[in-house]
Amino acid sequence: AQSVTQLGSHVSVSEGALVLLRCNYSSSVPPYLFWYVQYPNQGLQLLLKYTSAATLVKGINGFEAEFKKSETSFHLTKPSAHMSDAAEYFCAVSEGGDDKIIFGKGTRLHILP
Amino acid sequence: EAGVTQFPSHSVIEKGQTVTLRCDPISGHDNLYWYRRVMGKEIKFLLHFVKESKQDESGMPNNRFLAERTGGTYSTLKVQPAELEDSGVYFCASSQVGFGRNEKLFFGSGTQLSVL
Numbered sequence: 001a002q003s004v005t006q007l008g009s010h011v012s013v014s015e016g017a018l019v020l021l022r023c024n025y026s027s028s029v030p031p032y033l034f035w036y037v038q039y040p041n042q043g044l045q046l047l048l049k050y051t052s053a054a055t056l057v058k059g060i061n062g063f064e065a066e067f068k069k070s071e072t073s074f075h076l077t078k079p080s081a082h083m084s085d086a087a088e089y090f091c092a093v094s095e096g097g098d099d100k101i102i103f104g105k106g107t108r109l110h111i112l113p
Numbered sequence: 114e115a116g117v118t119q120f121p122s123h124s125v126i127e128k129g130q131t132v133t134l135r136c137d138p139i140s141g142h143d144n145l146y147w148y149r150r151v152m153g154k155e156i157k158f159l160l161h162f163v164k165e166s167k168q169d170e171s172g173m174p175n176n177r178f179l180a181e182r183t184g185g186t187y188s189t190l191k192v193q194p195a196e197l198e199d200s201g202v203y204f205c206a207s208s209q210v211g212f213g214r215n216e217k218l219f220f221g222s223g224t225q226l227s228v229l
Contacts, residue, residue, distance in 0.1 A: 004155075036220075043117065043220035044156075044204065090156065100169065101218070103148075103156040 002027045002093050006104035014112045019063075019078040021107050023091030026072065033074045034092040034101065035065055044090065050074060061085070086111045115139065117221035119205050125227045131193040134224045138187070138207030145188050146208075146218070147180060151201040159203075162188060174199075195228045202226070 007022040025031060033050040048059025055067040061084075065076045074091060091104040118137040126132050138145050147159040159178070160170040164185035173180070177196070182188040192199050202223040209217060 009153075041222060043222040044206075045220070046218065100158045100161070100172075101148075102158070105153070105155050 002031070002095060002102045004091050004093050004102055004104035006089075006091050006107050008107050009105065010108045010110065012110040012112055013081045015083055016080050019076070019081045019085065019109065021076040021089050021091075021109065023065075023074045023076065023104060024072050025074060025091070025093045027093055027095060029095050032094045033065075033067060034094075035059065035063070035074075035076050036090040036092060036103075037087050038090070038106075039087045047076070047089070081109075081111050083111050083113070085109060117205055117207050117219050119203075119221035119224050121224060122222065123225045123227075125229065126195055127229050128197055129194045131191065132195055132226060134190045134192075134203050134226070136188045136190070136205030136207075136221060138205070139219055142207035142209050142219075143185070144208040145182060146206040147188070147190055148204040148206065149201050150204065150223075151198070156204065159190075192226075195226075197228050200226055200228045 003026045005024045013019055035047040036044040037047050038044050047063050048057045050057050050067045058064045063078045065074050067074055088106045088108045090106045092101045094101045120135045124132050143164050145162040148156050150156040158172040160173055160180055161168045162182045165182050179191045202225050204223045205221045206218050
């Protein structure tokens, strides 16, 4: 069965510092992996996705994630945090051909001035 | 182009009452999904419509939940009678036919349901 584990329900970083949000997954077949973001009072928005092409995936707003099969990880990074990055981030997995997405519990990112 | 619209944005009801949530997908999107997030937990899949047909309803918690999508346009999710554990945020999402791998999945902003 698929599952996703996000380490840390809350992460705080200073403005301009590196953002690192951790995600580990479990899947019996090669997975599709996603990061979604939810800004206050908005719906979930796709940041980036991995679909078995390049292992380093670039997304919107300067975010990127690297698929590491050996570590079953898909951590999200951004070199320099901006105040507007404050939001809740969800890692998710789906198995190829399966319409269901399995989400992690989410990590709320706080940006300190 | 309008996004996925959910109504109401918030609903507060008492245990035992009935509530109906509505979702209007993006026009032309055949796939419609319902998800739920109970406070502090994962966003969990409830069910998937393709047009008016239920493709997968394996995530529906019990028979107090009834989802419909008459005519293959908007969808409703009724909870009757509501229980305390039904509180949470209910998300709707839609995608075009052929994007079954959720590559182009658009989410609404959710309905916050509080059962007292």
